[in-house]
Amino acid sequence: MSNTSHVLEISGLHLTLPGRPRPVLAGIDVTVGAGETVALVGESGSGKTLTSRSALALLPPDAEVSGTVRVAGEDVLTMAPDRLRTVRATTASMIFQDPRAAMDPLRRLGDFLTEGVRYASAKAPDGRLAELLDAVGLPARVLRQYPHELSGGMLQRVMIAAALLPRPRLLLADEPTTALDTITQAEITTLLARLRAEHGCGLLFVTHDLELAAAISDRVYVMYAGRIVETGPAAALFEHPRHPYTAALLAATPRLDAPPGPLAAIPGRPPDPRTAVGGCAFAPRCAHATDLCTAEVPAPRSGVACHHGERPS
Template identity: 60%
Template sequence: MGESGSGKTLTSRTVLRLLPKGARAEGEVEVGGENVLALDARQLRTLRTGRVAMIFQDPRAAINPLRRVGDFLTESVRLAGTTTAEDAARRAAELLAAVGLDDSVLRRYPGQLSGGMLQRVMIAAALMGDPVLLLADEPTAALDVTSQAEVIALIGELKERFATALLFVTHDLGLAAAISDRVYVMYAGRIVETGPAETLFAGPRHPYTLALLAATPQLTAPGTRLAAIDGQPPDLRQELTGCPFAPRCRFATEVCTTEAPQPRAASGAPGHLAACHHSDRLAESAADA
């Protein structure tokens, strides 16, 4: 999770090597023990049509408006040659039923469906190849509040039903808390904090995470002014020195502007790491509060 421009979408797209022109990925991106960055074209096609699938932000931009929904759903498995046309159609109907749609949708065009229905179609399409990993890139961003709740509940249910790992990208802390087992907080293209969802939200150890939580609207305090994070995210076209959040951080000291903090374990919280020179001060502030 993180605000717009923090690198969430680009990071998730790297798993499928769907990078914009001129971008490159370094290091390793492993799925099931295989380094995605080292796959050849044939292996990458196999990965994209079966093992890993992605749900995009805007379903209308991801579906060809001139083709029927049934053609869209079955295309990937038919091209991969892993099943017959009849079996593909049967699988598509089963998955539409799983996401709460009847098989009449197979004969309809995208323009005949609502945004919530289209996102359900996108989820069904992502599950067609029985993936081991599902990438969900802010799948509720283009939906109304009611549809958002329905889609989030559906994704959580299908994740358990099909035993699929889920990488969920969001800027909504409420969604992250509701659906995640583990949370990674990103800022300026870097992971600044990570930990089990319950532990991280109960005791954040990075000022950015703390500021995001403070900026969340509270239904228990109507009429109060929302907290804001002063300043702007850094320009990632420039080389960053020190902690990228330092210019906006109330805890920042001189060391924050000169030395990039390395992830450190939070005391008393196994698996909870924060890249902050002053994470202990945050723990003390939370304890005093």
């Protein structure tokens, strides 16, 4: 049964692609509450983006999918096309990683900003657009400009304003600061946190930056090779990681107060998605792996999917 306090409930999500023996997503369970910020972290290729896009049913057309993905209590995977288009335009919005790739270079930004509400046969309340532009720090003249006339940081602000215009209950941010400089990254994440609090929507923040996840989120899900390997409150998870992968990611994070010497690195590389994996996918790279790890996939227990999750970090 759906929890009415959750704006996003992903339960038992499996996704496989033709020619790939290993699932791209294998039993994903993720929830986002109203007014909550949840981070989804992991290396490239772990399945973060596909997990977030499942909330809008933006999945490969040839994928075999099972499980449920409920947005505001409705399963988008079984939804009729007309209803799904309405949900995408009004209930859940996505901030994409590369704003230039998401915008038509031949159309003015005013068209892009209002496209969603116009598609839903609605219009923004009087003053709403001006209010949002002011909230994201943009002048009204951007409505008449084209994407090439703005910087990457300004375009990301336009995308945030477009996502918030219909007052969505769920906001999906797919690595929205990756292509930005450090100062603009800080401005965008501060802006997102403030607007999320003001509008009361749930925010799923996809990132590979653990420091950023710790700063912005209430809870964190750590993904590896299509599975959730650890989840918990952000402060507790980063202070006392229980999965070896989480601990290794934190150890590999550059720090100003780190002792001199080379950065720590995780040995090996993530498993090839075209190759089947037996047991724990992280076992070949894990210093604590045993025969049990290579033979059996660990079931999640108390927020960690590891045969040795009780091991001190």
